[in-house]
Amino acid sequence: MSRVNKSQYAILGLLSKRPMSGYDMKRLLDRMSGFYWSESNAQLYPVLKKLAQENKVTSALDPASGARNRIIYTITNAGLDFLKEWLLQPVDRACYREEMILKVSLGHNINKKELMRHLKDYSDDLQAQKKQRDKVQRHIETDHVGRDDQLYLMMTYDFSEKVIDAKLAWCEETLKKLETA
Amino acid sequence: MSRVNKSQYAILGLLSKRPMSGYDMKRLLDRMSGFYWSESNAQLYPVLKKLAQENKVTSALDPASGARNRIIYTITNAGLDFLKEWLLQPVDRACYREEMILKVSLGHNINKKELMRHLKDYSDDLQAQKKQRDKVQRHIETDHVGRDDQLYLMMTYDFSEKVIDAKLAWCEETLKKLETA
DNA sequence: CGTGTCATGTAATCAGTTACATGATTCA
DNA sequence: TGAATCATGTAACTGATTACATGACACG
Numbered sequence: 001m002s003r004v005n006k007s008q009y010a011i012l013g014l015l016s017k018r019p020m021s022g023y024d025m026k027r028l029l030d031r032m033s034g035f036y037w038s039e040s041n042a043q044l045y046p047v048l049k050k051l052a053q054e055n056k057v058t059s060a061l062d063p064a065s066g067a068r069n070r071i072i073y074t075i076t077n078a079g080l081d082f083l084k085e086w087l088l089q090p091v092d093r094a095c096y097r098e099e100m101i102l103k104v105s106l107g108h109n110i111n112k113k114e115l116m117r118h119l120k121d122y123s124d125d126l127q128a129q130k131k132q133r134d135k136v137q138r139h140i141e142t143d144h145v146g147r148d149d150q151l152y153l154m155m156t157y158d159f160s161e162k163v164i165d166a167k168l169a170w171c172e173e174t175l176k177k178l179e180t181a
Numbered sequence: 182m183s184r185v186n187k188s189q190y191a192i193l194g195l196l197s198k199r200p201m202s203g204y205d206m207k208r209l210l211d212r213m214s215g216f217y218w219s220e221s222n223a224q225l226y227p228v229l230k231k232l233a234q235e236n237k238v239t240s241a242l243d244p245a246s247g248a249r250n251r252i253i254y255t256i257t258n259a260g261l262d263f264l265k266e267w268l269l270q271p272v273d274r275a276c277y278r279e280e281m282i283l284k285v286s287l288g289h290n291i292n293k294k295e296l297m298r299h300l301k302d303y304s305d306d307l308q309a310q311k312k313q314r315d316k317v318q319r320h321i322e323t324d325h326v327g328r329d330d331q332l333y334l335m336m337t338y339d340f341s342e343k344v345i346d347a348k349l350a351w352c353e354e355t356l357k358k359l360e361t362a
Numbered sequence: 363c364g365t366g367t368c369a370t371g372t373a374a375t376c377a378g379t380t381a382c383a384t385g386a387t388t389c390a
Numbered sequence: 391t392g393a394a395t396c397a398t399g400t401a402a403c404t405g406a407t408t409a410c411a412t413g414a415c416a417c418g
Binding site for chain 3: 002003021023026041042044045068071
Binding site for chain 1: 264
């Protein structure tokens with residue numbers, strides 16, 4: 001169960017909210033779910049086709065898109081059942097590779113200065129993530145009122161807030177240690 | 182640069198500390214680095230062979246192992262240079278898929294009770310990780326004194342402590358929210 | 363009229379996984 | 391003597407990535 005295609009569940013999950021196109025999904029994932037999920041186009045489109053073949057989604061050309069041939073996908077009952085079944089399965093252990101931490105653990109091989117530069121870059125990246133996260137969270141707070149997924153989305157953003165802050169605190173602390181060491 | 186074989190760097194990193202066998206590496210990774218890195222045997226052994234072919238490591242049968250044919254790998258200067266070069270490269274963005282959080286974000290599709298069960302399991306798993314982490318950290322504090330990698334190992338364990346605690350706090354908070362919602 | 367966004371895809375590649383195989387040694 | 395650990399590996403598969411390709415439309 002641990003090496004099945006997970007993209008399909010993320011896709012069905014998006015479609016469980018509302019019908020949309022592959023392009024919509026990519027945009028949503030990039031802008032809103034970057035903290036915990038991502039997909040590449042090369043995965044997204046073939047998986048959508050596969051899901052359509054399996055009758056887990058239906059597809060229809062959006063007439064409003066004209067010659068752009070925008071395809072709107074809609075989840076079917078079978079697709080929803082399939083998604084719900086997965087949602088009930090035990091969660092696979094996540095994220096087993098953290099490159100930044102591997103590099104820190106091997107810090108004895110490089111100059112302190114270089115390691116500190118990595119930490120600063122990492123910290124900057126986290127700050128940017130935090131900013132983006134805050135923006136999305138405010139958006140959810142205001143625009144998703146009354147929607148049945150608002151509560152759950154807020155929870156995911158609480159998660160990323162706590163984790164990002166913990167990592168930032170670690171960066172600061174570690175940089176101080178390296179300065180004085 | 183972002184889709185090259187990262188296992189080789191983890192392996193060279195271990196060998197930058199001391200010569201050891203593939204089995205040693207697997208054991209070390211499982212017991213000590215589970216929070217930020219893992220390898221499977223099916224990746225470990227072929228990569229070791231590749232590194233030997235490229236003269237980044239040398240291999241020698243451990244005569245003390247008798248018929249078990251334990252192979253001790255030692256990093257070469259070329260291997261060390263290769264590792265250091267990578268250590269200086271910018272760090273790749275980590276961990277882009279957190280299955281637990283994907284499931285929470287799709288919580289509107291399942292019963293609150295089921296979601297709470299996931300959260301409890303997740304929390305239990307984190308508690309176990311924390312316990313294991315504490316054990317390893319104590320081990321590093323006492324047994325690595327004076328070693329040039331002690332400082333850096335302590336930093337990695339500080340990281341996992343902060344992150345695990347943040348996730349645990351989120352679990353507790355989120356469970357409370359779900360109870361009252 | 364050119365740049366950016368909308369929109370869907372394919373080709374080539376490979377990193378990494380699961381499952382399996384094999385045999386020695388230790389120790390209760 | 392049988393289970394656990396030590397120790398090294400292979401086969402088969404596939405999920406996912408990078409890079410590339412194509413064309414419509416909006417806009418300034």
